Amino acid sequence: MAEELTPSEREELRIELLRLRGEIESQLEDLALGVRPVDLDEPIGRLSRMDAMQQQKMAEASRRASRQRYDRVLAAIASHKRDEYGDCLHCEEPIGYRRLGAKPETALCLACQTLKEKRR
Numbered sequence: 001m002a003e004e005l006t007p008s009e010r011e012e013l014r015i016e017l018l019r020l021r022g023e024i025e026s027q028l029e030d031l032a033l034g035v036r037p038v039d040l041d042e043p044i045g046r047l048s049r050m051d052a053m054q055q056q057k058m059a060e061a062s063r064r065a066s067r068q069r070y071d072r073v074l075a076a077i078a079s080h081k082r083d084e085y086g087d088c089l090h091c092e093e094p095i096g097y098r099r100l101g102a103k104p105e106t107a108l109c110l111a112c113q114t115l116k117e118k119r120r
């Protein structure tokens with residue numbers, strides 16, 4: 001079972017979460033520019049209309065993924081303020097520094113995450 005975070009690990013992850021929040025915010029701004037609908041009258045040069053629509057689909061998918069990650073980052077920052085950061089949302093056991101270090105917005109411990117993925 002994972003250990004509780006030390007105060008310095010907790011602080012390190014909090015700073016990383018704030019950095020991530022800024023990073024995803026600017027990513028979302030860039031992506032918003034890429035998700036303009038394809039204008040069928042606009043001459044698009046060498047890029048075929050199919051390519052343009054394909055690109056638009058990919059931009060939408062990555063915007064959705066960033067948006068979901070952004071929500072998880074915000075939730076993690078909020079749980080810091082409640083002093084609950086680092087505990088699994090489901091079983092309330094410590095998630096552990098190794099796992100949080102790789103992905104500080106993680107809300108579930110490995111066991112609960114595995115269960116959740118199996119149920120899908």
Ligand SMILES: [Zn+2]
Nearest residue numbers: 088091109112
């Ligand atoms: Zn758990």
